[in-house]
Amino acid sequence: MKLPDENKLEKLKKRRQRIAFIILGTIGYSIVAILISILTFIIVKGISVISWDFLTSMPEEGMTKGGIFPAILGSFYLVTGSIIVAFPIGIMAAIYMNEYVKHGTAKKIIKQMTNNLAGVPSIVFGLFGMALFVNKLGFGDSIIAGSFTLGLLILPIIIRTTEEALKSVDDTFRQASIGLGASKWQTTKNVVLPIAFPKIITGMILSIGRVSGETAPILFTVAAYFLPRLPHSIFDQAMALPYHLYVLATSGTNISESRPMAYGTALVLVVIVLFTNLLANALRKYFSNKVKM
């Protein structure tokens, strides 16, 4: 048998390499293109209504004029509230799974349930939140009910990212600490958590983005169609950006007139999410420089 010409083989290999490279590159860049076109679309449509007034004043004249301040504030409350609810629980659950029951059935059960929780549609969370927090516990339509509902929604994200963060801590850190006579809890608190901290922040980044954009879970638990005043306490209703956007786009008093307001709201929502992501990223970099290995 004659061996094929080596030059030819070489050429064929190069051509295939180039084709693969072009296809993969195109796909990669088209994702960037999609994101940019969404952003451009929202910016172009929404920028005209953005003004200091728009950000700081109340909606007026059936939401066709005025601003979206109560919705911005409401979203801020909900993000903060849900993180206060979910962060401690999520981190503790992850610590239990990763540090205390490394194998075993308990871990399997918790892990499976966490995954299932992540798969529950967000409207179901809304319904559950309404049944439990709004009605059963008597919070009514309120920031606290909304925060708990959103907290449940982001719990799996926080558990999973925290668990990954803990897993990435080299075992010799644990062994060194235990070797000095420290207990498991002392080891976790003083050594493992500080090292894992920058990565745990990632969980927070992801959940902030998720919480500020979710509509279904707040629909029945906190969101007000229109509130002519700011919330007085955590037991008060609040407006929120995604729901306000929904209202403006579908059920305002004059949809065509409030359309620009809707795009403006969308722009604000996107910018807030983008900004928190950048901020949290900066935080993560800052902390990981502090515990560099």
Added chain:
Amino acid sequence: MIKLETINANVYYGASHALKNISMQLESNTVTALIGPSGCGKSTYLRLFNRMNDLIENIRIEGEILIDGKNIYQKGTNVDSLRKSTGMIFQKPNPFPKSIFENVAYGLRVNGINDAAFIQERVETSIQQVALWDEVKDKLKKSAFELSGGQQQRLCIARALAIQPSIILMDEPTSALDPISTSKIEELMYELKAKYTIVIVTHNMQQAARVSDKTAFFYLGELIEYSQTKELFTNPKIEKTQNYITGRFG
């Protein structure tokens, strides 16, 4: 004097038999080197003495493991205080995400010692013992991660010394370090053996020959040969040892 001893020690990881019937006596105030190819069981053997193996799932340990003549796997042994009597040094320097001072103070603090003057004194002495004092005395509050790899490793040794152990277990302590840092650690071992019993696992045979008084050669979970270091390297009794130290396999 015999400090450490194992009698018919067997270790199983699930179905695999990692250490087979190891009976060996280690003398106090000496450096004993454990050598052998990867997976030969030398690290597992080292970790018998501070019960670090206990952290591994599905492990089974048989036989007697004695420190100062006492079986440390007996029921009722206080594992925390056992671990305090042994300091462990790892392959990669692993200072905690704390200041230089707090790294060394850590072992004291987690054991409930709060006396600031005592802690200060122990930290200072321990850092001096590893010949790091002059390099760090002006930046004790700085993060330990700011030190070089070699300095970090010496800090880890100081951290282990702070709780006043009598045994130091070293698991390839210099394999991540440059030659200069390595020789500093080796000098240190020479000085430390006056007060401590040192067991070192090493892949580097020159190192074993340089630092140790006695050497044990492990192969596939068995102790093949154990004798004075000079003897083992110049006149090994067993062919396998001969082959390993001359680099014919490993």
